[in-house]
Amino acid sequence: MGYLSSRYARYNRGMAGDLFAEMKRYVGFTEADARTLADLRSRISPYLPEVVDRFYTALLADPTARAVLEADPNRLPRLRVYLREWLEMLFCGVYDTAYYEQRCRIGRTHVRVDLPQHYMFTAMNIIRIKLSERLRAFQLPNACEALNALHKLLDLELAIMNETYREDYVDRIQSIERLEFEQRISESEHLATIGQLAASLAHEIKNPLAGISGAIQVLGAELNDGHPHKEIIAEALRQIDRLDAAVRDLLLYARPKQPSLRREDVSQIVAHALILLRQEPAFLPVRVRCEGLTEQHWALVDETQIKQVITNLMINAAHACEDGGSVECRISKHGDKVRLVIEDDGVGMQPHVLARAFEPFYTTKARGTGLGLAICRRIVETHQGTIEVESEPGMGTRVTIELPGAA
Ligand code: HEM
Structure with missing residues (x-):
């Protein structure tokens, strides 16, 4: 009521x-x-x-x-x-x-x-x-x-x-x-059904996909470097990776794991995530600035899950900076909370897109499952934290996460 x-x-x-x-x-x-x-x-x-x-x-x-x-x-x-x-x-x-x-x-x-x-x-x-x-x-x-x-x-x-x-x-x-x-109830029942369906489909796809990927890699290994089919094989593997990521997202969303909480330094988790992200093509034209990483920010978190949240948000931010822009990642203490802000000066979101940003399966991207932010929110909420998105078209997007700190 x-x-x-x-x-x-x-x-x-x-x-x-x-x-x-x-x-x-x-x-x-x-x-x-x-x-x-x-x-x-x-x-x-x-x-x-x-x-x-x-x-x-x-x-x-x-x-x-x-x-x-x-x-x-x-x-x-x-x-x-x-x-x-x-x-x-x-x-x-x-x-x-x-x-x-x-x-x-x-x-x-x-x-x-x-x-x-x-x-x-x-x-x-x-x-x-x-x-x-x-x-x-x-x-x-x-x-x-x-x-x-x-x-x-x-x-x-x-x-x-x-x-x-x-x-x-x-x-x-x-x-x-x-x-x-x-x-809301009928929407959530609807989503639960879609989630179950998606999970069983994802399961069906996952194993054959691993088989196909292995087979293509074997075929690729038999070709010399200059072989005209080498690029085709590489492209096929990239597509398989995309499919694999989509299937992983679906399974993650439909069958969320309980976090296994440990006292971790969130600055360290961010730093590790950033090292891996440097390899991502989306980050090549983007300037990345960080604040607060040299200080320790302790929280009770599942390292893998929080790393995934940071990775998802950073990749979203980099994608939003289509023609090169900057992404800022700031970490700070806020009372007894650890606050993480990821901000870009990219394309931003229209209000109607922002209103549905956390909705599962909602996406404006040609390639995307529409699960990235939904997964982030679910993970942050199972950590008893909060996540908020602010955005202005043409100005950029800011995501603020707060996690309960640990002494
Ligand atoms: C202090 C002010 C008012 C008093 C004490 C009063 C009293 C009443 C009473 C006793 C009824 C009969 C309701 C029933 O038995 O279900 C009634 C109905 C009604 N009143 Fe008033 N009223 C007041 C103000 C107004 C005003 C200002 C208007 C119109 C501008 C108005 C229009 C009506 C109408 C349209 C009905 C329904 C009549 C019908 O079609 O049966 N009343 N009112």
């Missing part, structure tokens, strides 16, 4: 009595007020039709309210009767849960006919002014108490009307949240 709906969940309809008692306490409405209003019932009753007249004359002067009231020719006569009953009930003397429920029902009618909430304030003011005038005209010995009781009750009526609008608002938020939740 989201913030808004959980914050207000305590106000569910089953707790109507508690809520009404709380409202009464809040405006200071007492049993004495209830008695004062009940004592006025017979005196005020003959004047209520005039309040009804004043009310609808004022409403009909407003074009929007008029359109609502005249939407159906029987509506206004019906409403005059309803409002008269509503006004009579103000002086009934018993303001219990049944009263509250009855008033809520009226409020819900307003919500159902899509009446804007702000109308309630002006409309209640018309009633307030008219009834106050009448009470003053009575010149009661307890005029002050009577007026106070009336104002408190009309404030309660407003609070009830607002409550029905709030209920409706919360209902709508909850149904949006429910929809989003159901969508």
